[in-house]
Amino acid sequence: MEPHCKGLKAITSPHTGIVDWGVVTKHYGKNFEAQGGDIFCDYEVKGFRVNKESKAGEQSGLQYPVTVHGSKGKSIRCRYVVTCGGLFADRLAQLSGCNPVPRIVPFRGDYLLLKPEKCHLVNGNIYPVPNPRFPWLGVHLTPRVDGSVWLGPNAILSFKREGYSMMDFSLRDVVESISFSGLRKLAMRNISFGLGEMYRGVVISAQVKQLQRFVPELKAYDVTRGPSGVRAQALDADGQLVDDFVFDGGVGEIGSRVLHVRNAPSPAATSSLSIAKMIADKIQNTFTL
Ligand SMILES: Cc1cc2nc3c(=O)[nH]c(=O)nc-3n(C[C@H](O)[C@H](O)[C@H](O)COP(=O)(O)OP(=O)(O)OC[C@H]3O[C@@H](n4cnc5c(N)ncnc54)[C@H](O)[C@@H]3O)c2cc1C
Numbered sequence: 001m002e003p004h005c006k007g008l009k010a011i012t013s014p015h016t017g018i019v020d021w022g023v024v025t026k027h028y029g030k031n032f033e034a035q036g037g038d039i040f041c042d043y044e045v046k047g048f049r050v051n052k053e054s055k056a057g058e059q060s061g062l063q064y065p066v067t068v069h070g071s072k073g074k075s076i077r078c079r080y081v082v083t084c085g086g087l088f089a090d091r092l093a094q095l096s097g098c099n100p101v102p103r104i105v106p107f108r109g110d111y112l113l114l115k116p117e118k119c120h121l122v123n124g125n126i127y128p129v130p131n132p133r134f135p136w137l138g139v140h141l142t143p144r145v146d147g148s149v150w151l152g153p154n155a156i157l158s159f160k161r162e163g164y165s166m167m168d169f170s171l172r173d174v175v176e177s178i179s180f181s182g183l184r185k186l187a188m189r190n191i192s193f194g195l196g197e198m199y200r201g202v203v204i205s206a207q208v209k210q211l212q213r214f215v216p217e218l219k220a221y222d223v224t225r226g227p228s229g230v231r232a233q234a235l236d237a238d239g240q241l242v243d244d245f246v247f248d249g250g251v252g253e254i255g256s257r258v259l260h261v262r263n264a265p266s267p268a269a270t271s272s273l274s275i276a277k278m279i280a281d282k283i284q285n286t287f288t289l
Contacts, residue, residue, distance in 0.1 A: 096250030109153025
């Protein structure tokens with residue numbers, strides 16, 4: 001196994017093109033710090049404020065007019081702010097006065113794992129032809145860098161934005177989702193698909209049946225339950241799934257200093273470097289640097 005990028009040893013499988021994403025992001029972070037950036041983990045942004053700025057050309061002009069208020073009472077001063085909040089992108093946008101819509105609705109994706117003695121059944125990535133009604137790829141079979149094979153994911157409405165298990169529940173998230181007319185419209189249009197996904201989420205053999213279209217030899221006893229992810233699905237007021245990038249600012253003074261990336265749909269991880277370039281161009285055009 002040859003690494004694809006210098007310094008990223010054994011995190012990528014050239015045969016499948018799959019990478020260990022956690023390791024890749026750590027390297028992104030190291031590059032950022034090497035160029036003078038600071039990273040604060042465990043820091044929840046609670047609000048933005050623009051401090052009174054002196055007139056252009058005045059000696060006393062504020063260099064960092066924006067204050068980002070965070071958890072634990074810690075504030076950060078900066079010139080401009082770019083947010084990429086994933087599952088909380090709409091809430092971050094509202095902090096600078098943006099419209100709550102497009103709303104983020106969380107859809108959990110559960111994976112099944114192929115038992116180790118059955119991993120020989122899948123030698124490369126197997127993808128379905130996507131259903132044009134949905135922005136999701138549909139269940140696929142993915143050999144991973146560590147030799148395991150992931151099957152899925154499905155798409156089930158989650159009762160919590162960061163709800164990675166079936167039992168996770170947040171009253172605020174549920175109330176926000178079901179009181180949003182866009183979600184109700186989406187549900188009415190796709191009721192049988194939604195119920196089918198919920199059924200397949202509980203009954204493994206039903207999910208395996210879908211996968212047998214690609215690997216007919218697969219049996220329900222060849223798989224175990226695996227990890228889950230939660231998609232940050234942006235929905236518009238008509239219940240349409242937003243499948244393109246959405247950028248937003250805000251109102252008043254803060255609006256000219258904040259850029260929110262409100263929707264970065266999959267495969268935003270794979271294409272993160274190109275997306276970063278697009279965001280950098282957007283920053284050049286939006287802010288007076
Ligand atoms: C099951 C699943 C499988 C996927 N598979 C693939 C794939 O194979 N390939 C691919 O390219 N993409 C895949 N994706 C999609 C990919 O993960 C997303 O498109 C991408 O992560 C979006 O990036 P983002 O920066 O917008 O959001 P995120 O990666 O979600 O990052 C948002 C960050 O903002 C932080 N945050 C939120 N609110 C606050 C706050 N108030 N203060 C501070 N921080 C905050 C969060 O903690 C998080 O770290 C998959 C997604 C899922 C759910």
